[in-house]
Amino acid sequence: MSGAPSQGGRVPAPAQIEQNVSNVSWLPVIFACLMIAVGQSGMGLLLPALPGLQDELGLSAQQAQWLVSGYLLGFGPSQLLFGPLSDRYGRRPVLLAGLSLALAGILLALAGHGSLTALLVGRLLQGMGAGCASVIARVSLRDRFEGPFLRQAMSYFATTMAFVPTIAPLFGGLLAQQFGWLSVFVSMAGYLLLLWVVIVCYFDECHPPLAQGLRIRDVAWQYLDLLHNRHFLCFAGIVWVQYGLNVLCVCVMPFLMQRGVGMDAADYGHWTLLPALALIAGGLAASKSRHRLSQSQQLLLACLLQGIAGLGLVGLPLSAWGLMGCQALFAFANGMAFPSALSSLLAPFKKTAGTATALAGAGQMLVASLGTAWLVSLGVNSPSALGHCLLLGSALLVLLAGLGRKAVPAADEWHGVPSHS
Template identity: 45%
Template structure:
């Protein structure tokens, strides 16, 4: 790894942090937003599901555009849209409808970051370097929305919920300026533009491939568990247990370190055990995490322990699954990342919102969902690695 080029990785981590920070920073402020604007918990959750839905669906446009026009111009344009949406949210925050509209516009723009972070990594690295880079991007992608509540809780406690959105606006504006100066094009050869019909056929073709559905599906399941957990935990810890948002912010550091531990374990053990075995380890950790939340008493240490194990499992699963997913697709990385990311966000948005509407609110409810997720993750990992393209991808990464 002496010749490893860190610049594309560092920029990709900075890019991907934008979309995920926009989730985690806001969660601790949701009870305060609901109280300030006289909203129900179900209504205020639209600030999450609305963002996720627009974030996810917009990726279907950004991926193919970046394959045709390059990563840099598409990324910079998307971030300007995100800045515009946050400006609407901050300037019109006294109206929930305008606040929600701003979040949706922000999601439309921020959809560019998830696609292009993964695509630039695929453009820039091969084999072992690809797994190493993807591991760190996955750590940042999942670490940020778990760690962000620490910052969000402190800001909300001392300065109010509007300051949370103002900080997001400032952060994305600064990152845009940095990328304008430092980010260079990573795509060596662009593709010919596709018609809408051709693009739809390309997406439908991917959705019929066992390789895509298996490894992308692992990301969908794992991210849904992340979103559901960080949606419910502020209410479990602050409302049911009675913590202040500032104290909850400190406890929220536990899952963040769990994710970091998972990523480090993946970096350390994957070269010895192989990508396939590491991928199989993640559902076992999810099973243990779910069992803890089901059986343990309602106390901070047990809640954070279950969340820690879930985050650790995600830190292992995300880089392995994403690396295996992208290996066969080469210059189509933008399109593949777009469909995978769009489905991931839409799936997480619809699932989390649907479960909350069904009355999922207790820790043991969350534990039960984790156990189901463990079973789905194991099944998808087995199906993916049993396919011919999956075996070739495993051999490529292990070689």
């Protein structure tokens, strides 16, 4: 498996990068997409099966929701562990261990499917393993690619991140309807087992292990150093804010469309294809424009489009086309911003890309979950309020992009004393 790696840890010159692009293998991108689908499908496939699971086991709605919360509890924090482990011991063994952990969790849930405790523990383990796959999916692209091609790889990666959550509930619903909710766990186990075999046979190590072992003190200092670095905070902040706003739209829009416009859940499900396709189109636009627009220019264009979407939600009359059109425009802008922000975030890192990716991923989950709950509690439940959130996010995007462009990147090394740059 080969990409456009730097030689000897050095970043190639732009001309060299452009020359290598035409000779790049797409296998690393395919592997990254297969890995990120582990986490995305682990959530989306089960959601339509929860009512049947609740009825068959006699659970309350709150107990059924624990199966979602338990998965997220394992998914988010585990990234902080697997990122440094992959930096020290290599991507391949850590990835195989994470996939094994996720598979063990699903098998535990299947074996004890009549027990809520077994299901919860199984979902927790599955989430932890999915967190490992999520980290290494991102960092494997950083290991393989440099410069403009890293942005291109990230754009296709973002497209997969948008596509899988769109189709996963559809397949989960079909499985649960035809074969029962246990078939969802069987399908997830089958996918993980197949991916594990493919990784064993075809995934080459892209980050050789370091000589020294893993010390918790060093990991803590590295995370502290990143949290003091303006470059990391700016571009990670863009990823966190944009992902949080996307989750906010996904949470609020069903109520606006069903209670405000008056459509039923089935009709709303069809409308959700519009922003999903727009998100994919934004990622493709980011890839196609990478030679004509710099990363900063792409981020500023995304900011402009997001601001227009926010103004539309504030000023347009309430209608299905108005609401979903504005969400689609925001999704397009989000699809453009994500590859540039993530590639800018990871560009300085080679030795410690796993650590940086882990902290960025954990922060993304934390900001999205807590931020969305906080904004909804404040009363963000109307088109105007949602529009003002998008406008605020647009202003933050401009501010963070400007500060990040002038910031000094964090040191790409393991050490015991934070630089506080």
